[in-house]
Amino acid sequence: MKKDKNLRWLATTKEAITQILQITSTTKGKDSLQLPDIQVLLYAIKTMDYDNKTKFPKQQDLGNELGITARRISMAVTKLQKLGFFTKVKKEAKTYYVNPFYFYIGDYRDLHHKYEIWKKLRPDVKKEDDAFNNPNYPEMSI
Template sequence: MKKDKNMRWLATTKEAINQILQITSTTKGKDSLQLPDIQVLLYAIKEMNYDNEVKLPKQKDLGEKLGITARRVSMAVTKLKKLGFFTKLEEAKTYYINPFYFYVGDYRDLHHKYEIWKKLRPDIQKNNDTFNNPNYNNKEIDFKKWLQ
């Protein structure tokens, strides 16, 4: 099979998937991830560059692409920052994606990306392989009820 030079790989951690599942399945209210939040997160990850940065379009334009309102885009971005999925950089509309969850590029660059994240978000640090996120309670999820 011929390799595509333009193919981009994305790496994610089990911790990211666990946190998304936990927050979407057991958390209620304003701290739960809803479909628009996940849409904005997936869009940001898809557009992320090799420096783990993404420049989001205007909220109105992004909302039109995703089929949601600009207000809902704003709420999703705020929630995703609060939950530690990404953080705002100084450049307008530019965010740094949490490399403990998602990254693009060579694994040898990952330590450098971790160090950048730690400087940008000292409030969210790793502790026994999980982030100190108030919405993540590290309980096992019962997937059997979903498979019935």
């Protein structure tokens, strides 16, 4: 794994941007993304490593850094998981796996492997939602 200090680039997809725009502009109520949710999402992306994992500090510390309450941090994390932006990594405290269909770090050749990990962590992902079924998406060799 490369050192994080050399990390300068990440990739995102149009689907991620479309999803965020749609959720912030057309959705009302508890499923809409509010500013604190977006702050937590951006923090997760900013701290993501080459394995697409992010580790959050204590909610109080993260709240102090972002200027929001620990309770609001908890609510944002729950909402972002529900919406599929990231999911909890079992056996790793405060660690989340960022959905590589939306955001990833590393070579595009690693994307298929990262997506396979995502599907294992999130078995609720349906086959028709799999980006690799898209005929316009290039084949990847492992």
